[in-house]
Amino acid sequence: MEILFSVATDSYDLAVREIREEFGGGIRIERVSGDLGRIVSGGPSVGELAAACDRGRIIFVRHLTVELASFKPSEVPEAHELAELVLEGVPKHPQAVAVQTWTDGAGSGGSFYHLLEDALGARGVAVSRAGQDLVVSVFVSAKTVIFGLNRLEYSLSDWPGGRMRLARSDERVSRSEFKLEEAIQTFGLDLPPGGKGLDLGASPGGWTRILRQHGQEMWSVDPGALDPRVTADRKVHHVATTAGEFFRHNRMHFDVVVNDMRMDQVLSARVMLDAVPHLSRGALAIVTLKGGGKNPLDAARRGIDVLSKQYDVRHARQLHHNRREITVVADCP
Numbered sequence: 001m002e003i004l005f006s007v008a009t010d011s012y013d014l015a016v017r018e019i020r021e022e023f024g025g026g027i028r029i030e031r032v033s034g035d036l037g038r039i040v041s042g043g044p045s046v047g048e049l050a051a052a053c054d055r056g057r058i059i060f061v062r063h064l065t066v067e068l069a070s071f072k073p074s075e076v077p078e079a080h081e082l083a084e085l086v087l088e089g090v091p092k093h094p095q096a097v098a099v100q101t102w103t104d105g106a107g108s109g110g111s112f113y114h115l116l117e118d119a120l121g122a123r124g125v126a127v128s129r130a131g132q133d134l135v136v137s138v139f140v141s142a143k144t145v146i147f148g149l150n151r152l153e154y155s156l157s158d159w160p161g162g163r164m165r166l167a168r169s170d171e172r173v174s175r176s177e178f179k180l181e182e183a184i185q186t187f188g189l190d191l192p193p194g195g196k197g198l199d200l201g202a203s204p205g206g207w208t209r210i211l212r213q214h215g216q217e218m219w220s221v222d223p224g225a226l227d228p229r230v231t232a233d234r235k236v237h238h239v240a241t242t243a244g245e246f247f248r249h250n251r252m253h254f255d256v257v258v259n260d261m262r263m264d265q266v267l268s269a270r271v272m273l274d275a276v277p278h279l280s281r282g283a284l285a286i287v288t289l290k291g292g293g294k295n296p297l298d299a300a301r302r303g304i305d306v307l308s309k310q311y312d313v314r315h316a317r318q319l320h321h322n323r324r325e326i327t328v329v330a331d332c333p
């Protein structure tokens, strides 16, 4: 069973290194396209790989599927045969499946969605784009069309190839907002109702805005300004200083701490250690570790090692909306 894994194009080599380090150097892996790789032989089961990704032991893989078949674009079978292919891959006739299509260039490969929607519909299987236990993946490029199938619980993301699309809107105050929303959705994070949140490196206020939507009263620390739409909210308290200075004077305890500060991974992780005395027991921490220089994997691991001194690291992943950074979710014991 060949497993297909999606990554950020720049992170392909890092993902391959992680998979080999975790499961053995003899694994045969080939590149299918910029952001897609295939484990050809000697690899783990998809469940084992998903578990390693979920625990943050593998950071740079964002989506998994198990290959059913691949075809040259001119040789893709008729729709009813494709439906057969999918149904042969499942132990028992499903009532519904998700179909997720993506390409290595422009477009979404959406025609395959409609093809499978009709053909599976004719076999009594409802098709939607997400929210089902079984996910059919269709990757389309000029050279190949690949069909995959996976259980959602082993897919890492309920979006085509892990490419989450979030609505743009005039209310958004920063592009960074997408990163936090993606982390909350992808990892299914529950924020404590009516909690107190600390946002380190908050300007211009995107993460603060999202956390307000999740019911947190926010203390937002950044020497830079917050967007007036964010400060207009009585439950947003802008503390216009650095994180270090804030900790010197603060006497409160927080249920959630987030950190999107632009600084080296290890320094940023150390700031998170400084935050610990200011957190409630069991507080949730979400932090982006940025940059990484020539060796982003080792740099990310160094940051995670520092965090692990005082947090239980739950997840670490390069999400779709991360650029040269990873997102770490951790609990303060």
Ligand SMILES: C[S@@+](CC[C@H](N)C(=O)[O-])C[C@H]1O[C@@H](n2cnc3c(N)ncnc32)[C@H](O)[C@@H]1O
Residues within 6 Å of the ligand: 173, 174, 175, 176, 177, 200, 201, 202, 203, 204, 205, 206, 207, 208, 221, 222, 223, 224, 241, 242, 243, 244, 260, 261, 262, 263
């Ligand atoms: C990427 S921006 C944060 C964007 C924010 N999450 C949002 O959604 O609007 C990084 C911020 O970190 C802040 N920063 C860097 N070092 C800091 C420090 N030591 N203390 C507080 N803020 C810091 C910078 O001023 C900058 O505004």
